[in-house]
Amino acid sequence: MLYLLQIISISDNKMPTKKHTLEHSRRELGSAGLRMTSQRALILDIISRGHKHLDADDIYRLARDRQPGISLSTVYRNLQALKKLGLVQELHFDEAHHHYEVKPSAEHHHLVCLGCGKIVEFGCELCQEMKKEIACKKGFDITGVEVHMTGYCAECRKKRNKK
Amino acid sequence: MLYLLQIISISDNKMPTKKHTLEHSRRELGSAGLRMTSQRALILDIISRGHKHLDADDIYRLARDRQPGISLSTVYRNLQALKKLGLVQELHFDEAHHHYEVKPSAEHHHLVCLGCGKIVEFGCELCQEMKKEIACKKGFDITGVEVHMTGYCAECRKKRNKK
DNA sequence: ATGGCTGCAAAAGTTTTGCACTTCT
DNA sequence: AGAAGTGCAAAACTTTTGCAGCCAT
Numbered sequence: 001m002l003y004l005l006q007i008i009s010i011s012d013n014k015m016p017t018k019k020h021t022l023e024h025s026r027r028e029l030g031s032a033g034l035r036m037t038s039q040r041a042l043i044l045d046i047i048s049r050g051h052k053h054l055d056a057d058d059i060y061r062l063a064r065d066r067q068p069g070i071s072l073s074t075v076y077r078n079l080q081a082l083k084k085l086g087l088v089q090e091l092h093f094d095e096a097h098h099h100y101e102v103k104p105s106a107e108h109h110h111l112v113c114l115g116c117g118k119i120v121e122f123g124c125e126l127c128q129e130m131k132k133e134i135a136c137k138k139g140f141d142i143t144g145v146e147v148h149m150t151g152y153c154a155e156c157r158k159k160r161n162k163k
Numbered sequence: 164m165l166y167l168l169q170i171i172s173i174s175d176n177k178m179p180t181k182k183h184t185l186e187h188s189r190r191e192l193g194s195a196g197l198r199m200t201s202q203r204a205l206i207l208d209i210i211s212r213g214h215k216h217l218d219a220d221d222i223y224r225l226a227r228d229r230q231p232g233i234s235l236s237t238v239y240r241n242l243q244a245l246k247k248l249g250l251v252q253e254l255h256f257d258e259a260h261h262h263y264e265v266k267p268s269a270e271h272h273h274l275v276c277l278g279c280g281k282i283v284e285f286g287c288e289l290c291q292e293m294k295k296e297i298a299c300k301k302g303f304d305i306t307g308v309e310v311h312m313t314g315y316c317a318e319c320r321k322k323r324n325k326k
Numbered sequence: 327a328t329g330g331c332t333g334c335a336a337a338a339g340t341t342t343t344g345c346a347c348t349t350c351t
Numbered sequence: 352a353g354a355a356g357t358g359c360a361a362a363a364c365t366t367t368t369g370c371a372g373c374c375a376t
Contacts, residue, residue, distance in 0.1 A: 030351090036350080056341085080342095123337080
């Protein structure tokens with residue numbers, strides 16, 4: 001499976017600190033009848049710290065470093081729960097990997113280099129316009145936008161030309 | 164795994180007929196040292212006819228209806244070969260399914276209703292601008308853009324409000 | 327003829343589930 | 352207390368691979 005998760009923008013406008021997001025998560029969990037367990041907190045922490053793109057297994061291994069007994073099922077179950085809750089959001093990348101990342105507040109998208117695999121994030125004002133346009137045209141209430149571009153970065157283009 | 168394939172836009176401006184795409188495919192295959200087999204043709208035909216979003220298994224079952232001996236490995240191998248060749252392109256949707264669709268000529272994107280699962284396709288001129296903007300800002304040569312929006316369609320909104 | 331392709335079966339990998347036990351609230 | 356959560360192991364899926372024979376070119 002290949003997808004990404006990102007923590008949805010914290011809805012208050014203050015700088016979201018770790019404490020904020022943890023408390024926020026706890027509230028969200030609570031109001032859904034779910035609990036905050038050490039595993040859950042650990043997983044949330046890993047996802048929100050890790051500014052890299054982590055997959056389920058990466059998260060599992062990182063979690064195991066800090067809490068050796070944790071099981072992979074727990075990771076999967078929690079990713080699913082958090083996703084369902086809306087605390088975490090799936091993105092979909094290339095074929096073989098699932099990654100996870102934080103999205104502190106601003107909506108951003110991904111640009112993947114097909115040469116070196118580098119992932120660049122970018123913000124985009126046009127997306128907002130696009131969203132409005134499509135919402136209007138199709139009569140949808142749009143809740144999420146994900147833009148995924150692929151191409152070759154400057155360095156890889158240079159390398160390619162040399163060959 | 165969850166991704167979509169779509170036949171990349173036929174590069175001549177004539178209305179792409181089945182014959183055209185098949186010949187085109189054959190040429191592309193040939194120049195890569197690959198062959199056109201009955202299975203390959205069948206799979207290509209299924210993908211290019213099926214205007215629905217089919218996953219690997221759907222394709223397998225449809226193929227089996229017409230050629231009972233075909234194997235799932237063959238479907239996978241072909242999807243991969245066609246993808247590598249660029250005759251087919253992967254998209255990434257929601258979590259649990261892989262779909263395939265045809266993209267006759269114009270770039271288009273997807274809007275998924277979270278209520279009823281309906282998938283609406285849309286074209287978007289802003290995307291071209293967006294592409295240019297990002298290419299320029301990040302120094303990339305951009306080869307593909309995929310936009311994926313989620314939300315609720317008019318009907319599902321009505322239903323929701325009634326509740 | 328010869329190198330790509332296929333079917334079959336087995337393997338590899340990822341995600342889900344059943345169950346008994348534990349732990350938040 | 353009671354419901355949600357956990358670990359473990361097994362199951363369910365999806366995708367990939369090895370191999371012997373087949374078939375486009």
